[in-house]
Amino acid sequence: MRRLEARRQMEEANFLSSKARSQNxxxxxxxxxxxxxxxxxxxxxxPICRCPFLDPVVLxxxxxxxxxxxxxxxxxxxxxxxxxxxxxPSCRTPAKLGPRSATSxxxxxxxxxxxxxxxxxxxGCKAQVKRGxxxxxxxxxxxYAYMECTADDCELHVLRKDAAEGCLHFGVSCxxxxxxxxxxxxxxxxxxxxxxxxxxxxxxxxAVFNREWDTHSRETCPAISIPCPGKVFGCNSRSxxxxxxxxxxxxxxxxxxxxLTAMQQRMDEQEAAQKVMVRKLExxxxxxxxxxxxxxxxxxxxxxxxxxxxxIPLLTGRPHQRGDSGGMLDAMVVETDVGAFVFPPPSSSSxxxxxxxxxxxxxxxxxxxxxxxxxxxxxxxxxxxxxxxFDMASPFPPPAANGPYISPLHHLLSMHESLRDEMSRMSAAxxxxxxxxxxxxxxxxxxxxxxxxxxxxxxxGLSRQVHWLTSAQLxxxxxxxxxxxxxxxxxxxxxxxxxxxxGVEAAVSTAASxxxxxxxxxxxxxxxxxxxxxxxxGRTKL
Amino acid sequence: MAGMSSKRLQKELVKIQGTLPPGxxxxxxxxxxxxxxxxxxxxxxxxxxTEKYRLRFLFSPSYPIEAPEVVFLASSNPERKIPIHPxxxxxxxxxxxxxxxxxxxxxxxxxxxxxxxxxxxxGNTKAERPPGDAEFVRSNRQRxxxxxxxxxxxxx
Numbered sequence: 172m173r174r175l176e177a178r179r180q181m182e183e184a185n186f187l188s189s190k191a192r193s194q195n196x197x198x199x200x201x202x203x204x205x206x207x208x209x210x211x212x213x214x215x216x217x218p219i220c221r222c223p224f225l226d227p228v229v230l231x232x233x234x235x236x237x238x239x240x241x242x243x244x245x246x247x248x249x250x251x252x253x254x255x256x257x258x259x260p261s262c263r264t265p266a267k268l269g270p271r272s273a274t275s276x277x278x279x280x281x282x283x284x285x286x287x288x289x290x291x292x293x294x295g296c297k298a299q300v301k302r303g304x305x306x307x308x309x310x311x312x313x314x315y316a317y318m319e320c321t322a323d324d325c326e327l328h329v330l331r332k333d334a335a336e337g338c339l340h341f342g343v344s345c346x347x348x349x350x351x352x353x354x355x356x357x358x359x360x361x362x363x364x365x366x367x368x369x370x371x372x373x374x375x376x377x378a379v380f381n382r383e384w385d386t387h388s389r390e391t392c393p394a395i396s397i398p399c400p401g402k403v404f405g406c407n408s409r410s411x412x413x414x415x416x417x418x419x420x421x422x423x424x425x426x427x428x429x430x431l432t433a434m435q436q437r438m439d440e441q442e443a444a445q446k447v448m449v450r451k452l453e454x455x456x457x458x459x460x461x462x463x464x465x466x467x468x469x470x471x472x473x474x475x476x477x478x479x480x481x482x483i484p485l486l487t488g489r490p491h492q493r494g495d496s497g498g499m500l501d502a503m504v505v506e507t508d509v510g511a512f513v514f515p516p517p518s519s520s521s522x523x524x525x526x527x528x529x530x531x532x533x534x535x536x537x538x539x540x541x542x543x544x545x546x547x548x549x550x551x552x553x554x555x556x557x558x559x560x561f562d563m564a565s566p567f568p569p570p571a572a573n574g575p576y577i578s579p580l581h582h583l584l585s586m587h588e589s590l591r592d593e594m595s596r597m598s599a600a601x602x603x604x605x606x607x608x609x610x611x612x613x614x615x616x617x618x619x620x621x622x623x624x625x626x627x628x629x630x631x632g633l634s635r636q637v638h639w640l641t642s643a644q645l646x647x648x649x650x651x652x653x654x655x656x657x658x659x660x661x662x663x664x665x666x667x668x669x670x671x672x673x674g675v676e677a678a679v680s681t682a683a684s685x686x687x688x689x690x691x692x693x694x695x696x697x698x699x700x701x702x703x704x705x706x707x708x709g710r711t712k713l
Numbered sequence: 714m715a716g717m718s719s720k721r722l723q724k725e726l727v728k729i730q731g732t733l734p735p736g737x738x739x740x741x742x743x744x745x746x747x748x749x750x751x752x753x754x755x756x757x758x759x760x761x762x763t764e765k766y767r768l769r770f771l772f773s774p775s776y777p778i779e780a781p782e783v784v785f786l787a788s789s790n791p792e793r794k795i796p797i798h799p800x801x802x803x804x805x806x807x808x809x810x811x812x813x814x815x816x817x818x819x820x821x822x823x824x825x826x827x828x829x830x831x832x833x834x835x836g837n838t839k840a841e842r843p844p845g846d847a848e849f850v851r852s853n854r855q856r857x858x859x860x861x862x863x864x865x866x867x868x869x
Contacts, residue, residue, distance in 0.1 A: 220721055261820050
């Protein structure tokens, strides 16, 4: 009895462990990830995961249905110890999941009856089973699910369909690519990896190398339907690659496609060129306007205009004027090969006809040509680009303010003259400025000189004062000496007088030295304050 | 969870590529992380009917349990502006409870969000920015979902 019991326990343990192992090999299927064979009713769909309901629950408060997992995840943030609760995602009614929340069995049955593809369909299983049975299918029937190798001493796993062939876990090498691997994985290798193995295309039944599979399915497979070559121009038909030629022969769009594409291309080119031209025109108009303003300001003095008219050589109708600016410009026109932009007929008479012979009539302006042209008005002293500018600017009429010109070249020459005038006016202005500058310097000089003389006068006055003071003191001393002479019985004491005379002399000499110092400082050009300080100094010294 | 998110987004994408309400168009959905939609607003003089507004959806791996991040994008080619609205900041951030953690519900989807924003714009009567727009645009470095908006205006 005890032995029986032990045996039963062992069998149970074996069964449990093998079940656990098979679960490890084939983890439970996530039913949300399944592909459904047929479309399902939107009413059977959980609004959260958009799959047919999985273990549906109904909220008693509002009757809305959700998958149990979906509503639990939604309410995961609003945890409460009384069980899952929160607001209904559809209508925001506060609700909770109770023990009786499961929906009626009929909904479960309907959703479990939907046909799904086996989750191993990518590995090759073609089974389509009901959703409720898919777990059983994978666990028990599916040939592409893993199970343990049947060999006793082998611990590895093998696909169920290969299990009957015994242990396949021995090394082989692929016949095509020479890679070594186990026999059990050879089939998968052949099917998806091996680059040298041919697989048959399902559409065209042709054997294709794995490594060429991408290009085959994209470009070469004759059974893949491709759009008509005239699709961009309106043909909506699609046909298999092999029959594309047949269609192309009958399709008007396809026939016209090369021409239409060429036209489209040309149109694009033309548009690009036109854009360039428009930009150029803007630049030119800006420059033109600038020139025009210069011209109109210049033409206000009438005598210069008269001079201009007489000096323009082309007005006289001479074809060649070498050495003159007109001839030079002509040469430049030809050099830069902008002959394609022919002047309007009136101008041709004024140009040397021999140089116009090799004009390329149909040549279009290459877009590159515009590259060196900077936007904004052109500097007026560059003759060569100017020639180009006015070749192209010729179509729009010269403004009436400048009078009618016989040709753009004429216009150009007059402009040249105006520039020359501008130049001379500039130089006159420069001279005037120079004169004014020197005048100003002179004035400044004069004022300084005046100031110096004023200072000298001051110093002279000071010296006169000093003189007066010294003479006054001399007189006082003499007077004192005389009084003493008269009062004293003793004769005049010469030593006294001599002493007084020496004192006066000393005083005079100090005054003189002070004056010299003052003169020195005045000469050094010191200001009024200094002068006042000086006179004070002189006074104290006195 | 990532599986559920991508599966649901795939289903939504299939539906969106089929039919969409008028005025809403899918622009790009190259991956299952960022989608862009174009909105046009009919019947509101504030928004010219020819003008389109670009919405950007950013999905987290826990979509649809978590709300996607939805902002308006401005671009120059094609020309897309940020629509003027009292609840839309100049940097494109939308103050809408639907897009916040509290207001979000996993039942919503890209289409329903687009419709909500479209109707929010269509019902707008004030051509103005939110108060403190310049300050917010200058100082805000947060993701829209981290900002604590105060939803006070039940009229939109």
